[in-house]
Amino acid sequence: MFPELTRDDVFRLETRRLWLRWTRMADASAILRLAGEKAVAEMTAAIPHPYPVEAVEPFIFAMRKGNALGEHLVLAITPRAKPNELIGMIGAHKQATGIPFIGYWLGTPYWGKGFATEAVQALIDTLFTLVDVPAIDADTRVINPASRRVLEKSGFRQEGSFLKSLPARGGLFPCEQFRLDRSTWSALKSWGSSGWAHAPDLTPEIEAASGEPCPA
Template sequence: MFPDLTRDDVFRIETRRLWLRWPRARDAEAITRLAGERAVAEMTARIPHPLPRAEVDAFLLDARARNIDGTGLTLALSRRADPAGLIGIVGLSAGAEGVPELGYWLGRPHWGAGLMAEAACALVEAFFAYAGGEVLQASARVENAASQRVLASCGFQHAGRAQKAFPARGGDLAVDLYRLDRARWRDWQMPSAQAA
């Protein structure tokens, strides 16, 4: 899914306020604290609350393995002023029917500043511009308006509603489905093309 340039742990994406970099073992404490908070965890399919440190360690090993073999790309979000810190995670992984899926979470102290939209849009751009991707999918719990705004800000279009497995929540939950293809992404990048 991803080219060689993303398969080295020195790979990073820089945005105006963030660095998106490979997650590291030293990120485990911040992940445990931020992702394990109930308000964050309950909007995700796989993060339990409370979040055991052993699961974070396993996640880090798995994310790095998928980054190395190119089957996914998981990146830690750090503020440019604190590149060793971690405030969230954004990633692309294999989704249903072979269509890559965008997923993310952001620590609660960092909500409301547009940081996740900045990070998600940067990863989406890398997927289409450098990885030769053709289509992405994503989903958000129906009550997660903030996540829906992130997806809309990156050009995703609403594609319906469905039930999706949320193992950490104990069953299936209703989600809004989103989709973004290369043509729409290209138009999204060129506002003058939309007006024509």
């Protein structure tokens, strides 16, 4: 599904404030520290809490391998001015339907700054530009209104609610399903270099986490 362009670790996406790049082994300590926080982990399907130290490097290797094989596209979220400083992760994954699924997480020190929205919109733009897909899927736990708002600001429409298996949480939990179709994205594609041209949001974003990518 993912093109040759994304299968080399020199691939990156740049936004006004962010640099999205492949993960590196040097990111291990930041992933352990940020993803392992309870506030982040509890909103995801597979990030354990506490996060085992021995799980970090195998996770990074798996994400890099999957990128190289075109199985997914998982990127570290970093400040554009400090591309070696991981602050979160974002990724797109294959589904049996042929429609990619996206998810993300941000460390708590970086909540409320609009970084998740900026990263999500950059990945959306890239997927619709490079991959011939009719839509993109995402979901979020019903107790995570901040992630819901990130998706809504990026053009996603809620498709309904369902029970999703969250292995690291120990069972099935209520989640909301979202979809952004290509025609809606095309209609919204009036943003410039500074981001999507949506009306300003007067409420702060928490932007904790949504879906994957998560360690096994």
